[in-house]
Amino acid sequence: MKQIPMTVKGAELLRAELEELKNVKRPQITAAIAEARAHGDLKENAEYHAAREQQGFCEGRIQEIEGKLSQAQIIDITKVKNTGRIIFGATVTVINIDTDEETTYRIVGDDEADYKQNLISVNSPIARGLIGKEDGDTVQIKTPGGDVEFDIVKVEYI
Template identity: 75%
Template structure:
């Protein structure tokens, strides 16, 4: 199986979700199924079918998280020397050379990506354009509006 790159924070969030699913959600669903069974005929019991569907989703998510954690390649950039090079896990500030607008992104794994919080997937076009570049480099990144020229103004290993 392939390795899943993940930040230490991302791995911790997955572990918390897994613990929540196993200790809170799973027992609640089991109780819901037991209560629904007591209502009688299972063929026409919507509560029972809804609880079974929720159980299926929960078990699938548990398997998904366990698989990702077992194949996780946890990368903690805080323990690395800052060379000014953009790598997985770094926080990068880029400036659009046309508009002088600055944006800061953190390059994270697919499961951690959240554009609203400026967490971008390592597989996103922006991250792919930045990985391997260094502080003060100028990069051209393909966006929906066309190719945009950015300058890397800061690289943090935080």
């Protein structure tokens, strides 16, 4: 079974979503189905069909989250010895050599990735190019937009 890397915060967010789905959404959908059934003929009852569709999405997401959490390899980056090397969970500050633009990325699991917040997936081209490197290195990374060269300025384990 393949383990899914996840930060502590990512696991907490998934658990919170799972609780919300099981304890809030599921009962709401069940009540909506019961109310729609009370309206009579189910063949032409749009409310009933919409509620059943919502139920399918909700149950599917519950199964997906439970599966991910059962396969999760939760990594607490604050307990990792600082070696200076970039690993999963590290926060990395880089400078794009072409544009002189400084950016800070945090390497996280697929479910936590949010490029707008500079949270990049461990499976993204930038993260794959940075992992294993250390402070002071220069790396060239193939991205969908072309090759980009970065100077690694700082590596933190926060």
